[in-house]
Amino acid sequence: MIAVHLDSPAVDAHQGQPMKPSFMSPSSRAPAPPFAGGPAADAASFELNGVTFAVGERLLLEPLTLALPARRMVGLIGHNGSGKSTLLKLLARQQPAASGAIRFEGRALKDWGDRPFARKVAYLPQQTPPASGLLVKELVALGRYPWHGALGRFGAADRAKVDEAMELTNVEPFADRLVDTLSGGERQRVWLAMLVAQDAEYLLLDEPISALDVAHQIEVLSLVHRLTQERGLGVVVVLHDVNMAARFCDEILALHSGRLVARGTPETIMTPEQLETVYGIAMGVMPHPETRQPISYVR
Amino acid sequence: MAERALPSRSVAPLALLAGALACLALALTAATLEAALPARLWWAALTSHGATVPALIFADVALPRVVVSWIVGAGLALAGVLLQQALRNPLADTTTLGISAGAYLALAAASLFAPALLAAGQEAVALAASLAVAAIVLAVARRGDLSPVALILAGLTLSLLCGSAAAVLTVLNHDYLSTLFVWQSGSLVQNGWGPTRRLAVALAFAGAAAAALSRPLMLLELAESQGRALGLRVGAARAAAVAVAAAIGAACVSAVGVVGFIGIVAPQIAQRLGARTLRQKLTWAPAFGALLLWIADQGVQHLAFLRTEIPVGSATALLGAPVLLLIVLQHKPRGVRNVRPATAPVRPRARHPRRAVVALCALFALSALVAMGLGRTMTGWGWLSADTAGLVLPWRAPRVIAAGSAGAMLAVAGLLLQRMTGNPMASPEVLGVSSGAALGIVILLFIVADFSQPLMIAAAAGGALAALLLIVGLNGRAGLAVDRLLLVGVALATGFSAFAAVLLTSGDPRSAILLAWLSGSTYRATLAGAVAAALFAVVVIAAAGATARWLAILPLGPATAAAIGVPARASRLVLLSAIAALTAAATMVVGPLSFIGLLGPHLVRLAGIERPLDQLMAAAAAGGALLVAADWLGRNLFFPWEVPAGLCAALIGGPVCLALLRGRPA
Numbered sequence: 020m021i022a023v024h025l026d027s028p029a030v031d032a033h034q035g036q037p038m039k040p041s042f043m044s045p046s047s048r049a050p051a052p053p054f055a056g057g058p059a060a061d062a063a064s065f066e067l068n069g070v071t072f073a074v075g076e077r078l079l080l081e082p083l084t085l086a087l088p089a090r091r092m093v094g095l096i097g098h099n100g101s102g103k104s105t106l107l108k109l110l111a112r113q114q115p116a117a118s119g120a121i122r123f124e125g126r127a128l129k130d131w132g133d134r135p136f137a138r139k140v141a142y143l144p145q146q147t148p149p150a151s152g153l154l155v156k157e158l159v160a161l162g163r164y165p166w167h168g169a170l171g172r173f174g175a176a177d178r179a180k181v182d183e184a185m186e187l188t189n190v191e192p193f194a195d196r197l198v199d200t201l202s203g204g205e206r207q208r209v210w211l212a213m214l215v216a217q218d219a220e221y222l223l224l225d226e227p228i229s230a231l232d233v234a235h236q237i238e239v240l241s242l243v244h245r246l247t248q249e250r251g252l253g254v255v256v257v258l259h260d261v262n263m264a265a266r267f268c269d270e271i272l273a274l275h276s277g278r279l280v281a282r283g284t285p286e287t288i289m290t291p292e293q294l295e296t297v298y299g300i301a302m303g304v305m306p307h308p309e310t311r312q313p314i315s316y317v318r
Numbered sequence: 319m320a321e322r323a324l325p326s327r328s329v330a331p332l333a334l335l336a337g338a339l340a341c342l343a344l345a346l347t348a349a350t351l352e353a354a355l356p357a358r359l360w361w362a363a364l365t366s367h368g369a370t371v372p373a374l375i376f377a378d379v380a381l382p383r384v385v386v387s388w389i390v391g392a393g394l395a396l397a398g399v400l401l402q403q404a405l406r407n408p409l410a411d412t413t414t415l416g417i418s419a420g421a422y423l424a425l426a427a428a429s430l431f432a433p434a435l436l437a438a439g440q441e442a443v444a445l446a447a448s449l450a451v452a453a454i455v456l457a458v459a460r461r462g463d464l465s466p467v468a469l470i471l472a473g474l475t476l477s478l479l480c481g482s483a484a485a486v487l488t489v490l491n492h493d494y495l496s497t498l499f500v501w502q503s504g505s506l507v508q509n510g511w512g513p514t515r516r517l518a519v520a521l522a523f524a525g526a527a528a529a530a531l532s533r534p535l536m537l538l539e540l541a542e543s544q545g546r547a548l549g550l551r552v553g554a555a556r557a558a559a560v561a562v563a564a565a566i567g568a569a570c571v572s573a574v575g576v577v578g579f580i581g582i583v584a585p586q587i588a589q590r591l592g593a594r595t596l597r598q599k600l601t602w603a604p605a606f607g608a609l610l611l612w613i614a615d616q617g618v619q620h621l622a623f624l625r626t627e628i629p630v631g632s633a634t635a636l637l638g639a640p641v642l643l644l645i646v647l648q649h650k651p652r653g654v655r656n657v658r659p660a661t662a663p664v665r666p667r668a669r670h671p672r673r674a675v676v677a678l679c680a681l682f683a684l685s686a687l688v689a690m691g692l693g694r695t696m697t698g699w700g701w702l703s704a705d706t707a708g709l710v711l712p713w714r715a716p717r718v719i720a721a722g723s724a725g726a727m728l729a730v731a732g733l734l735l736q737r738m739t740g741n742p743m744a745s746p747e748v749l750g751v752s753s754g755a756a757l758g759i760v761i762l763l764f765i766v767a768d769f770s771q772p773l774m775i776a777a778a779a780g781g782a783l784a785a786l787l788l789i790v791g792l793n794g795r796a797g798l799a800v801d802r803l804l805l806v807g808v809a810l811a812t813g814f815s816a817f818a819a820v821l822l823t824s825g826d827p828r829s830a831i832l833l834a835w836l837s838g839s840t841y842r843a844t845l846a847g848a849v850a851a852a853l854f855a856v857v858v859i860a861a862a863g864a865t866a867r868w869l870a871i872l873p874l875g876p877a878t879a880a881a882i883g884v885p886a887r888a889s890r891l892v893l894l895s896a897i898a899a900l901t902a903a904a905t906m907v908v909g910p911l912s913f914i915g916l917l918g919p920h921l922v923r924l925a926g927i928e929r930p931l932d933q934l935m936a937a938a939a940a941g942g943a944l945l946v947a948a949d950w951l952g953r954n955l956f957f958p959w960e961v962p963a964g965l966c967a968a969l970i971g972g973p974v975c976l977a978l979l980r981g982r983p984a
Contacts (some may be wrong), residue, residue: 113877137883148740148875152667152928161871165883169867197667217882 024285062251064089064221065110070119072105072277079105080277082119089220089253092244094268096261096288102277103257104145104225110255111142111223123221137165141219145226145257147210150198155209158198159185162216188242196267204235211242222246224256228263237261240267261297262314265289273297289313321668321900331591332602346616347384354380364466375530382508387615387630388608389517390506391580393524393565395607395802397563398581399599400528403535404559408645408649409470409805411449411581412567413635416476418578420451421571423480426487441516444568445465451476452564456557458980467805467847471743472979474808478911479972482931482965485837490959505629506574506615513573520569527562535559577631578816579638580607586641610634632816639813668926675932678925678939682722685943689718689950694957717840721949721963722942723855724840725906729918729941730859731900733933740873740891743979745916746782746901749807752915753814754785754900755905756836763832778902785810786894838964840949859938862896865889867929909964912948913971914941946969963977 063086072080077134080102087093087110095103108114109121112128121128123140131139141162148159162184163177185191190212198209214222220318224243228236244267246252258264264271265285273281273288273296281293288294294302294315301318348357355376363373372756394412401410412418412701424447428435435443458472508514534555537548546552559916570577583598584607593602614629614637629929668674690711691702695847702710746752758781766773835842835914868889871879880886901915909913918941919933927936949963 111881113880132878132883133824133885137881142877142881144875144877144881148873148878150874151740151742152923153870154667157929158872161874162882164867164871167867170864212881 043250047267063087064124065255066122066125068120068122070109070116070121072102072109072114073117078277080109080117083279084119085279085282086255086270087255087272090247090251091269092247092254092256092267094264094271095255095257095274096259096264096271096297097274100276102276103179103274106274107142107225107255107257111140112122112136113142113144129166134165134168137217137219139219140221141214141217143210143214143225143227145229147206153198154194155196155198155201155212156181156185156194158209159190159212159216162213162218165217180215180218184212187215187246188212203230203239204232207231207235207239208242211239215246219252221253222255224254226257226259229259236263243267261289261294265313265315275299282314289315329598329602332588332593334588334600335591336605336609339606339613343609343612343616344382346613346620350616350619351376351380361664378510379508382511382514383506383615384612386506386508386514386517386574387589387612389514389521390577391584391607391609392604393517393521393566393570393607394551394577394580394611395586395603395605396521396528397566398602398607399585399596399603399933400535400559400563401529401581402585403596403599403778404538404556404563405464405469406538407464407469407583408586409642411579412563412570413477413576413581414470414642414808415455415473416451416480417448417455417473417567418566418576419480419484421448422567422576423447423484425572428483430487431490440572441520441569444572445565446870448564448568448571449481449561452560454976456560456967458976461980467743468759468979470805470808471748472976474748474811475972475979478913479976482821482911482972485965486961486969489568489837489961490956505631506611517569517573521566524562524566525567525604527558527589529556531559531562532596533599536722539596546791575629575631577611578635578640580611580634582645583634583638583641584610586645635816636814639809640814642812643792643809646809652677666926667928671929671932674925674927675936675939676941678922678936682939682943682946685870685946685950686718686722688948689721690714693950694954712845716843716845716848717949717953718946719845719852720737720840720843720907721945723848723852724904725914725918725945725948725967726859726938727851727855727900727904728908728912728914728943728945730862730934731897731904732915732941733919733922733937734862734865734869734897734900737869737930738872738890738897742920742923743915743916744807745919746897746904747911747913747915748811749785749789750811750814751782751785751789751807751897751901752905752912753811754784754788755779755902756910757781757814757817758902759835759906760832771782774906775902778905779898782898782902782905783894785814786898790890790894805866817913836909838907838967839913839960839961839962840907841960841962843907851903851907855900855938858896858899858903859934859941862900863931863934865892865896865907866930866934869895869934901941908945908967909962912945912964912967913975914944914967916975916978917941917944917971920974 055206062138065087067086068084068193069082070080070084071082072077079100083106095106097103104113109116110123112131113148115129123131123136128136160177160181163173163180166180167173185194188208190205190209193205193209196205201209207230211227222243227237227243231239240256240263243254243256246253247269258266258268258270261271265288268285271281271285271288272279273293275297280296281288288297289304290302291301294304302315303318304313304315306312307314351357351360355372359373360376363376383512401412401415402408404410421444421453424443425436425440428440428443455469455472455476456464461468485516534550537550538552538555585603586600587606587610588602591602593599609631611634614633618628618630618633621628692699693710693714695710728746733750735744735746736742736750738744755778758777758779761781762774762777786969788810789806860960864977868879868884871882871884872889876886879889918937920935921940921944922933927933945963945967948967951970952961952963952966955961955966
């Protein structure tokens with residue numbers, strides 16, 4: 020873990036500064052497994068037990084029991100209205116579950132304080148709000164709120180984290196620009212930078228690439244993937260494009276009408292039978308001509 | 319709402335309710351008519367003209383009043399249906415769009431400055447004004463794609479503006495007060511059949527026009543682009559419908575004054591009971607409008623326990639406000655709206671924001687010095703000299719200090735609200751927080767009759783907080799960032815002012831004092847009171863500075879704020895308390911309407927100041943300077959007459975607010 024860290028440009032930039040353990044990755048964090056797609060040995064971060072969600076009488080999420088691992092990139096796929104975003108919002112504490120229990124690191128979600136939870140889990144909504152009048156560097160700095168709070172000092176450690184996050188996400192060139200003047204891809208990276216500056220161990224991303232062209236989709240997902248590898252972050256990402264999910268995620272969860280219908284590595288999900296249960300149309304799978312990774316197509 | 323009404327529903331519920339209402343109205347009317355003249359003499363009074371005074375009252379006062387209530391009610395409901403259909407907005411009405419207020423202002427101005435015009439035809443004067451107002455509202459809301467909020471805000475601003483202008487006219491022309499109030503009150507009292515006949519003719523024309531427009535209007539139910547694809551000239555159809563509605567509004571105002579909300583309530587009742595198609599609405603809404611106004615007008619005649627009769631216009635406003643609120647809470651905007659328009663205007667930021675802040679503070683200080691030093695006296699304009707200072711300063715200083723601190727507090731309250739809701743059009747005035755504070759004081763005065771300052775500020779703070787909690791509570795889980803917040807605020811403001819108006823027209827001698835205070839005069843400011851307000855302002859604004867971090871994050875919306883650990887409940891509670899305290903203290907000084915809470919923060923942003931702490935300081939300075947300037951203008955412009963600072967600020971602020979709305983993207 021440390022070795023990987025030193026190789027990353029982010030740490031190079033601050034090698035001259037004294038680094039306190041508090042703003043390095045916490046030493047309590049176990050080293051991440053090398054990314055090889057093998058099953059994770061460590062304990063689950065999120066545990067759901069019979070979790071449901073309903074609006075009025077409509078059940079959006081059937082009773083769901085599952086565990087989500089730390090330090091892995093998990094893709095959430097499914098048709099429109101299958102409950103992907105709902106599940107993510109429940110994990111992010113944006114909505115309370117109608118019934119059932121969700122625990123994070125062994126503690127029920129409602130028992131977490133606002134800021135302690137935000138230090139552990141970061142969330143990017145599907146539609147990022149307009150950031151009227153904010154500069155890029157100011158928006159990224161807001162990610163430090165869980166650490167310094169309403170009245171605490173914005174110290175050197177915070178500053179260093181912000182710089183590091185901007186460097187890691189490549190948003191430094193427009194640090195002094197207004198967020199609202201950026202293109203969609205740039206803006207998305209700025210919001211990711213804010214999440215990185217938040218220094219959480221777990222990222223919950225709701226369709227982070229839905230508004231981007233294909234080049235920016237790859238760029239953003241590569242960045243997220245790199246974060247899981249280099250920093251041992253856990254990620255749950257809602258994706259519409261099953262091929263993107265297969266390409267970047269360690270594991271894929273498929274929802275259909277609020278029920279979990281499939282779960283496994285990309286290889287086990289990317290079969291014609293599984294994809295038909297998920298999307299309800301006949302699909303085929305073929306190997307990528309160069310990488311041999313499975314690619315799905317509509318028959 | 320239309321989506322829920324099933325096509326299979328019959329019109330039976332409509333007919334049933336209409337019948338029940340008609341029975342009630344008939345009973346009430348029989349009682350009033352009986353009071354005017356015993357029933358056995360009715361026929362004689364109608365056939366043989368003017369035998370006795372009671373017979374005259376029956377035939378030429380009581381009966382035409384009934385008929386006028388039918389015509390006005392039906393007309394306003396028809397205007398409401400037309401506007402709602404043309405603008406695809408369930409809240410559109412001649413009152414909410416400012417059409418009635420514009421007609422009223424024109425009539426008031428004409429009666430003072432060009433009475434000859436009225437003799438030629440007061441309907442023409444009112445019509446010209448109401449068409450002009452409708453055109454302005456549409457032009458302003460055009461940029462916002464005629465969204466409900468843009469329309470209603472533009473209408474509200476215009477009607478406040480027209481109301482303030484009319485109030486200034488009354489302040490400057492005390493002698494003609496009674497003639498001016500004729501149109502404002504919305505009273506159906508008649509003395510002859512003349513107006514009734516003219517109204518009937520006007521409504522007949524309007525009805526024919528509405529029938530002719532019904533086909534194109536049906537297509538307006540679709541989105542604008544689809545209507546166009548079907549070959550409809552959308553702009554022309556919309557303009558024609560609005561013009562017909564404005565004409566009806568003008569005719570009604572010039573005959574009986576401003577009667578609010580019939581145009582919203584009647585179509586809602588019709589729609590909820592199953593009138594689904596436009597044809598059904600055009601039939602049933604006027605029927606219910608006529609019935610409602612009939613009942614309301616007969617009803618107010620039976621409220622004998624009040625010392626004077628409530629004008630029916632106030633009564634309908636009071637009843638209409640809750641309905642407005644109900645609609646807002648259930649209204650879901652059709653289709654998905656762009657959260658981030660592609661061409662959102664981006665303001666450049668000041669290169670040296672701190673210098674801009676300092677400059678604004680200097681401006682504030684300068685305005686205070688000028689306001690204390692320069693003024694008109696019996697001998698003309700003049701600066702203070704050493705020997706006059708001792709005489710004049712004790713009079714001017716409290717007013718300048720009071721205006722300055724009230725302006726600062728309002729602007730900061732507006733800034734906090736705008737940042738908290740992420741909505742640049744939020745302000746204590748627009749959201750009804752100021753009206754809440756005012757209502758608190760009104761109620762206090764009528765219950766306790768105590769003018770002591772601590773009690774008044776407690777009552778004002780209570781009212782403001784109640785309004786804020788209502789707004790937050792009614793929006794519930796939908797959060798604060800949505801446009802609905804503004805609409806709920808508008809409904810509350812309307813309800814509050816209608817309630818205050820009912821109390822004011824009750825004929826109580828205290829209402830004169832109240833009226834002066836509501837218009838926002840610093841005339842009664844004392845040095846002790848002004849200094850106390852200034853100290854309060856400094857303390858609360860300084861305390862608000864401690865929330866700067868929240869203020870930076872909250873505009874990003876509740877999801878982001880929660881995701882980075884801002885305590886939702888605590889932050890909301892702290893900020894709401896600060897806003898309530900600031901608004902209450904400021905309302906005590908300048909009354910409920912001024913637009914300073916909206917303007918101050920906008921000026922600051924125009925100056926390119928964006929960081930929360932800088933904005934806080936700059937908004938305080940800008941708001942203070944604005945209100946000091948308004949107070950100074952009000953004192954000197956028409957010397958020796960005075961225009962209250964609040965009215966003056968509203969007259970300056972209203973047009974600026976409209977300009978801001980026009981610049982606002984959807």
